[in-house]
Each structure stands twice: as C-alpha cells, then as structure tokens.
Amino acid sequence: MDEIDRTLLARLQQDATTPYAALGQEVGLSGAAAHERVRKLRERGVIRRTTIDVDPAAVGKGVLAYVMIEAAAWMGGPETGEALRALPWVEEAHIVAGSPSLLAKVRAKTTSELQQALKGIFDIDGVTGTQTIVVLETFFQRPVDV
Amino acid sequence: MDEIDRTLLARLQQDATTPYAALGQEVGLSGAAAHERVRKLRERGVIRRTTIDVDPAAVGKGVLAYVMIEAAAWMGGPETGEALRALPWVEEAHIVAGSPSLLAKVRAKTTSELQQALKGIFDIDGVTGTQTIVVLETFFQRPVDV
DNA sequence: GATCTTGCCGAATCAAATACATACGTGGCT
C-alpha cells in the first residue's frame, strides 16, 4: 500500500472506466503493471467492487433521512442487521455509541413512503423509539479519502 | 425508465464490470441494445459515474462518526458546503430540518484524527456547537434501491 | 398511406483487458 496504490485508488474512484494504459501513465508505470497492482488491490479486498453511482433523484428517491433508533436492550446481534436489511429503504445501518444505539440511513420516494419505512423500523422487536432527521439538501457526497 | 432499465441499474450496481452481452441476456436483449440503454442512462445522468468501492478499513480509516452541527444562523449557503468539503475527513454534508441544522459524515484513521476533524468543523464561521455520534459497527451499507 | 422516430438486432471493427515470457532489483544466505 504505497503512494502509487493510493493514486490508483483515487483515480479509479473518480472513473473506474479509465484504461489501464492511462492509469499506468499517471503513476509512471506500464499498463500491465498498473493492471497487476489493481488486480492485487481487488484480491486483498481493498477494492470491494466496481459499481455505478446512481442518482437517487433520477429513480424517484427524493427523500433522505437519518433515523436514530432507541432500543430496549442490546441490539447488536445480527438479527437486528437482518431485520433492517429487509427494509428496502434502509441504505445503511450502524450500531452507535450512546443512546439511541442504532442509526439508519433511509431513502424513500415520498414522505409517506418514509413513514412506511419508519413503521417498519418500529415494528422490529426491541425498538422502543425513533428520532428522524430529515435531509433538506445534500451539499456533497464523495468517496473515502485515500 | 422501465423495468428493464431498473434491472440493468441493479445489475451494474452489483458489478459494473459485467459484459454487455451478459447484461443483455439477463433482460432479454442483445448486447448492443443493453449497451445503448446503459449509454442513455449515463447521458441522462441516472448513472452518475462508474466507480470502485474502497474498503475504508483497508486504507486505515477505521473511525466513522456522524456529526450534527449547530449553527448560529442559516448556514445553507454554498460557502458552508465548501468549508466542509475542504475538510478531507468529511464524506457527506447535508442541510437537515430542525436544530442542529447540518449533518456531516466523518471518517478518520483514529479518534485523535476525528478530534482534528471536529476542530476543523468548529472553526467554520457560524458553527456554535457539535454533537458527535460515533459508529461502533456497521451492519451494512448498500446502493440505492432501484 | 407516407414519413419519422425509436428501439432492437447481428455483424464488423476497434480498443482494451488479460495472459505470457522475460528482465530487473533487493534481501537473505553460503
């Protein structure tokens, strides 16, 4: 994991369709060497996958909210994760320090769909309350700084 | 934006390296037709970009926190966004309803780096306070549901 | 009914990914 690898990662985060030849040039390596490094980064799991960034608004998901979830007891077990994963609106779910003890990122088409998502969360066993923070506007969103 | 487009999006979110021929087969189209649809999705901005998903832990960023930011006055202007963007630890920044009025997703290598990030946020003009929610464990994180 | 537009197909072409054989440099060992 040297500076070259970091540059490759940053470059691929910007545009994963960049040809290896061009990548190599940017870091002073041959295309084949760049390819080999990227292959290893994938192998080691540094690069989890190649994906596309879909504009949520373009697919109708105009409502974003963070939901802080209050739990009766410790809800750090995998069942909790699965229960949240079963709700298609939940994009992220974390265990957090303090009370509330869970945090979920929820994206919905409308506020009434958001309400439906909240109901889904409330119905999970052990959930005693939620507090929702509605996002009005997103300044920016960017990949991990490498 | 029909069912086929949505399937293509979902498939590309899973793996953007899938050949068009395979994509086409999955939706009952030729490779060329699938290619044309994806090209248009890009053109229309539904697909923002092709990128890689980097494991934050693999690049040392082991600490994740959400920071709720209290502001003296309305801080919805672009300067606020720029000020937050200037902090490399801030991955997302949103304007939210209520007080606190801003929310930032912060990723750092260590807690002391997190502290440094918080200092950076505090130093932004108009910020009167912050409340930090530290993530202990991430259940999951997945792309927009299409 | 003539014409346009849109979306699809299959084939041809072209670019890039991948595999391969080979060199180079570095550290450890005799």
Place this chain on the structure above:
DNA sequence: AGCCACGTATGTATTTGATTCGGCAAGATC
C-alpha cells in the same frame, strides 16, 4: 563476493468485450 528466490516491472501476443453501423420492425404523426 556470488548466488538464489521473490516480488514487481516490461513489452508483446492473444483474447475479450466495447463500440459502431446498416438494416429492420413497431408505433406515432401528419
């Protein structure tokens, strides 16, 4: 010093897939 062994780079095939293109069919428009 001389000699591996290993990891990494290079340049060159070879293969794979992206991209382009002409043609065709199904509506929509007038």
